Amino acid sequence: MEMVHNTRTDEKKKRTLQVLCGGRIPKKVPPVLELIARSIETPKEMYLHLEDIVNDPHIRDLRLHLARVQVDSEVHMRDDVDYHTQRLWVAQTIERMVFGGLMVEGEKIGKDEDGDD
Numbered sequence: 001m002e003m004v005h006n007t008r009t010d011e012k013k014k015r016t017l018q019v020l021c022g023g024r025i026p027k028k029v030p031p032v033l034e035l036i037a038r039s040i041e042t043p044k045e046m047y048l049h050l051e052d053i054v055n056d057p058h059i060r061d062l063r064l065h066l067a068r069v070q071v072d073s074e075v076h077m078r079d080d081v082d083y084h085t086q087r088l089w090v091a092q093t094i095e096r097m098v099f100g101g102l103m104v105e106g107e108k109i110g111k112d113e114d115g116d117d
Helices: 007-020 031-041 043-048 050-055 063-075 081-099
Strands: none
Touching (some): 031 050, 031 063, 031 081, 050 081, 063 081
């Protein structure tokens, strides 16, 4: 049986990968980015991917990728409020789970505010 693709859904997934990757989608997308993109596009299924995302050895290198989605969602919020609110929530939730805070809010992670370690 031939798989039918929803063109609108495919375009949104491609757009999400472009945002995550900073404009250009690499030929080989890291599996964790695929999982993040899938979670962003289908937030109701994010719980299925959380363990694999937060336990991926490369996730700590992807904070800027999550921040890009947050900024993009804020900028385009008026285009489709529900869609961009969900994208924003997923990216923020993953970042908070992995890093303990949000880069776009300037939260310092790793050192106490008073300088104590």
